[in-house]
Amino acid sequence: xxxxxxxxxxxxxxxxxxxxxxxxxxxxxxxxxxxxxxxxxxxxxxxxxxxxxxxxxxxxxxxxxxxxxxxxxxxxxxxxxxxxxxxxxxxxxxxxxxxxxxxxxxxxxxxxxxxxxxxxxxxxxxxxxxxxxxxxxxxxxxxxxxxxxxxxxxx
Amino acid sequence: xxxxxxxxxxxxxxxxxxxxxxxxxxxxxxxxxxxxxxxxxxxxxxxxxxxxxxxxxxxxxxxxxxxxxxxxxxxxxxxxxxxxxxxxxxxxxxxxxxxxxxxxxxxxxxxxxxxxxxxxxxxxxxxxxxxxxxxxxxxxxxxxxxxxxxxxxxxxxxxxxxxxxxxxxxxxxxxxxxxxxxxxxxxxxxxxxxxxxxxxxxxxxxxxxxxxxxxxxxxxxxxxxxxxxxxxxxxxxxxxxxxxxxxxxxxxxxxxx
Numbered sequence: 001x002x003x004x005x006x007x008x009x010x011x012x013x014x015x016x017x018x019x020x021x022x023x024x025x026x027x028x029x030x031x032x033x034x035x036x037x038x039x040x041x042x043x044x045x046x047x048x049x050x051x052x053x054x055x056x057x058x059x060x061x062x063x064x065x066x067x068x069x070x071x072x073x074x075x076x077x078x079x080x081x082x083x084x085x086x087x088x089x090x091x092x093x094x095x096x097x098x099x100x101x102x103x104x105x106x107x108x109x110x111x112x113x114x115x116x117x118x119x120x121x122x123x124x125x126x127x128x129x130x131x132x133x134x135x136x137x138x139x140x141x142x143x144x145x146x147x148x149x150x151x152x153x154x155x
Numbered sequence: 156x157x158x159x160x161x162x163x164x165x166x167x168x169x170x171x172x173x174x175x176x177x178x179x180x181x182x183x184x185x186x187x188x189x190x191x192x193x194x195x196x197x198x199x200x201x202x203x204x205x206x207x208x209x210x211x212x213x214x215x216x217x218x219x220x221x222x223x224x225x226x227x228x229x230x231x232x233x234x235x236x237x238x239x240x241x242x243x244x245x246x247x248x249x250x251x252x253x254x255x256x257x258x259x260x261x262x263x264x265x266x267x268x269x270x271x272x273x274x275x276x277x278x279x280x281x282x283x284x285x286x287x288x289x290x291x292x293x294x295x296x297x298x299x300x301x302x303x304x305x306x307x308x309x310x311x312x313x314x315x316x317x318x319x320x321x322x323x324x325x326x327x328x329x330x331x332x333x334x335x336x337x338x339x340x341x342x343x344x345x346x347x348x349x350x351x352x353x354x355x356x357x358x359x360x361x362x363x364x365x366x367x368x369x370x371x372x373x374x375x376x377x378x379x380x381x382x383x384x385x386x387x388x389x390x391x392x393x394x395x396x397x398x399x400x401x402x403x404x405x406x407x408x409x410x411x412x
Contacts, residue, residue: 016277059223062223
């Protein structure tokens with residue numbers, strides 16, 4: 001499995017992260033200083049690192065405003081931030097993943113490749129697990145169709 | 156006088172194609188809505204037209220990023236066709252989502268490199284901005300589409316990803332040096348300012364650019380939504396009847412004719 005994470009260039013405003021931060025503040029949850037938003041794409045099947053790199057460069061990343069990183073694991077690194085990842089439940093159509101799958105047809109890849117997506121939020125600050133769960137449930141995820149996982153920052 | 160033939164490109168998620176077709180036809184063009192796959196499968200030939208329009212909408216549901224998949228598909232399947240069309244000095248316009256596609260495929264600001272050097276990113280406000288804005292026109296610009304416009308016009312916008320950013324300072328400098336900046340967001344008096352005057356946080360309030368030849372034009376506002384004065388909240392345009400969008404499309408039609 002490959003996991004491609006897209007992030008906003010650090011010198012640009014992360015408007016989607018800022019919008020989440022504003023919602024958190026409105027809920028009066030204290031301790032969160034900043035939020036960074038990263039869309040994540042999971043690819044599994046017969047793919048090479050070079051192919052994933054090409055897809056990431058040509059399709060998934062904006063050449064001016066974004067960077068990408070590729071990992072071979074779906075493990076979340078929480079050494080600097082608290083992380084909440086939101087993804088669709090099994091059986092719910094992941095429309096973004098379907099669009100990516102259609103678009104990568106031109107890369108001459110194996111038809112059996114599976115694409116999934118998630119939204120990853122990096123939260124800076126000291127927050128309890130309960131507060132993170134509250135943020136996930138009340139702001140970030142629609143629990144009817146989505147699931148989430150939380151990685152609390154390693155202290 | 157030759158009647159301008161316009162191709163309005165449609166694909167999944169495009170929703171301003173009918174309105175743009177009506178606007179062009181009112182201005183004297185003969186326009187057709189053509190699906191992207193008709194061009195890819197060669198059922199229809201791009202070179203048979205004088206004007207190519209990338210209309211507004213939400214192509215492919217704005218998946219990945221606005222205009223990204225459309226830009227990728229065009230670059231992958233129609234690169235030579237589009238380049239031939241652009242370099243033969245025919246006219247191209249990208250409106251909102253169409254502008255996003257044009258910059259992401261690299262046709263703007265420089266069709267010769269055909270490489271992305273600017274982008275339209277998420278609005279600083281983190282919101283979808285849907286309202287009327289004032290725009291200051293650039294009299295030094297040689298864009299065929301925007302001749303005869305007054306110094307300040309107003310047009311509606313509707314976008315979540317309209318923040319214009321260049322890859323580096325050199326690109327911005329070149330855009331200014333070549334007078335490729337066509338519109339800038341301003342207030343009613345023509346003064347520049349931050350949000351809400353600039354709805355998205357664009358560099359130097361840039362709302363529209365052209366290529367150096369002036370035949371390729373991309374803008375975030377929707378000129379097709381202001382053909383008649385009645386379409387505006389103020390009910391004011393020019394000659395008590397028309398909106399500024401009409402001049403934009405008429406310029407294209409008259410250039411061909």
